[in-house]
Amino acid sequence: MQIIELGKVSNSGVMKVATGFVWDWAFVLKMLPLLLKGAVMTVTLTACAITFGTGIGLIIAFMKIIKNPVLNFIGGIYTWVFRGIPLLVQLFIIYYALPMVLGITLDAFPAAVIGISLCGGAYIAEIIRAGVQSVDKGQMEASMSLGMGYFQAMRRVIVPQTYRRLIPPMGNEFITLLKDTALVSTITMTELTRTAQIYSASHFKPFEMFLTAGVIYLILTTFFTVVFGKLETKLAQSE
Secondary structure, X not given: OOEEEOOEEEOOOEEEOOOOOEEEHXXXXXXXXHHHHHHHHHHHHHHHHHHHHHHHHHHHHHHHHOOOHHHHHHHHHHHHHHHHOOHHHHHHHHHHHHHHHOOOOOOHHHHHHHXXXXXXXXXXXXXXXXXXXXXXXXXXXXXXXXXXXXXXXXXXHHHHHHHHHHHHHHHHHHHHHHHHHHHHHHHOOOOHHHHHHHHHHHHOOHHHHHHHHHHHHHHHHHHHHHHHHHHHHHHHHHO
């Protein structure tokens, strides 16, 4: 690998710039498998969070839509609390505070999944609620006039019409959760950001580690952006 130092080229395996900084390609290649392993954990956390978060969001969304003041109130409180408190604080409460107050001790992975799922569920609930309520009310009235019950009409008529409308905001939420997994490094969860932190400190190579981690995040978000874009296009064609 050639390097450039103030206009000079040599073969020493590193790259120097005018400031004197040395970019060590050999170190980056050595650490890349560890960063990729952390990236796998990041994607796993995101997949778990979006799965559980969607389930939570679906329940909360219908609690806010259905004509029941008590359920409306509970759903509203949920979204108010979990959208109002920063995710980092929620993770600290689950991982550090619960053992002291309630004696509930969780490992880093389940604590991370629970925290991100609960927080993501509040945002997903609003996405689903907005999608369902965007369907013309006449659709529900027509369904019930045909003898369908409320939930049957929702399942067969209303919800299927929201799929295409939900893909863009759900894609954005997935990508947001993907990036938010970086916060779980604060509760000792070893994912991509935590891996970069550990090895940047032990090898005194912060620029290489964090820039490489940033590039990996960029690749992941780009990949999922393309996937959700193609899914939206496919649904549009099917309609």
